Amino acid sequence: MFLARVGCFSVALASFPASLHTSPVTKTPVDRLETRGLDEYVVLANCISDDGVRSSQMAYYPGSPNASPNVVAQTSYGQTSVWEYSATAGRFDDGNVFTATIGPPVAQGEFAGTGKASQGSFSCWRNHRKNLYNWAEHLCTGIYDCNRKSPPPPPAPSSLAPTTSPLVTPLVVPTTLVVQTSSAPLFSSRETNSAGIDTGQRTPSSVLTGGAKPQETMSIGSSVMDASPNTTSSPVNAS
Numbered sequence: 001m002f003l004a005r006v007g008c009f010s011v012a013l014a015s016f017p018a019s020l021h022t023s024p025v026t027k028t029p030v031d032r033l034e035t036r037g038l039d040e041y042v043v044l045a046n047c048i049s050d051d052g053v054r055s056s057q058m059a060y061y062p063g064s065p066n067a068s069p070n071v072v073a074q075t076s077y078g079q080t081s082v083w084e085y086s087a088t089a090g091r092f093d094d095g096n097v098f099t100a101t102i103g104p105p106v107a108q109g110e111f112a113g114t115g116k117a118s119q120g121s122f123s124c125w126r127n128h129r130k131n132l133y134n135w136a137e138h139l140c141t142g143i144y145d146c147n148r149k150s151p152p153p154p155p156a157p158s159s160l161a162p163t164t165s166p167l168v169t170p171l172v173v174p175t176t177l178v179v180q181t182s183s184a185p186l187f188s189s190r191e192t193n194s195a196g197i198d199t200g201q202r203t204p205s206s207v208l209t210g211g212a213k214p215q216e217t218m219s220i221g222s223s224v225m226d227a228s229p230n231t232t233s234s235p236v237n238a239s
Helices: 007-012 030-034
Strands: 041-049 054-060 071-075 086-091 097-102 110-116 120-135 140-147 187-192 198-204 218-221 223-226
Touching: 041 097, 041 120, 054 086, 054 097, 054 120, 054 140, 097 120, 097 140, 110 140
Parallel strands: none
Antiparallel strands: 041 054, 041 140, 054 071, 071 086, 086 097, 097 110, 110 120, 120 140, 187 198, 218 223
16 A cells, blocks of 8 residues: 555656665765766775785765765775776776776876776876875775866877978088189190100199199098199100
8 A cells, every 4th residue: 555655756766776775885875876976086095904904995986085985996905006007997886887097107186097987987187195084994095086077188299290291301412522722623734745745644723824832632532632743754755
C-alpha cells in the first residue's frame, strides 16, 4: 500500500544509481559523485602514514582543495606513485576511474598534463601543497591539481616548423678569382734575343710600363708564382 500510494516517488528514485550506500572511507554518499560541477578538483597526492608507510592517492573535491576531501582513491601502497612521464589510474568507490597523464616535471603553477574521467576531461597543473590533508592516518601532500580549467593553447605553428622553405645558405661563386693591383696585364709581351729569336721569356708589365719593381709575385691560395724576368739566360747563337 505504501508503494502504491507514493508510486510516483519510486519512479524518481529509479533515476539514481542503484547503489546509494555511503562508503566506509568516504565522507559523503557515493551518489554525490555522479553530479559533478565545473569547480571540482582531483588532487594527486603523496602520503606517509604515522608509522612511515608511503603511498599515493587521488583526492576528490567538489570545490577548492582543502583539508577535507570528499573521497579518495589509492593508487599505490608501500611506495609513492611516479606521476611524471606516466598515466596513473585510480578507482573511486562509485566505480569511476580517474586517469592522470602527466608529462615531464614543470615549475609550480604550470600545465603538467591531462586527466580523464567518465564525466569529462581535466587539465592538471603543478601545485605543491605540503600536508594538504590527513586521510586514514596518512598525511598527504598535494603534488598536482586536476581541474576543469582550459589547458593552454598549443604552440604556434611557426615555433614548431618553418612556414616557408628551409633556410639554405646560398652558394656564392666568385666572378673574379684573381684581383690585379695594376691595370696593365701581368704578362704583356714575349722577349726576343738580339737576333730576334723568341727566347720563351715573358717581360713583366712593370718593365714594359717603366715600373721600378724588380720582382712581382701573384698568390693564388697557397702557391706563389715568380713573375720576375730571367736575367741568366744565355743568348742564342744565330750562326
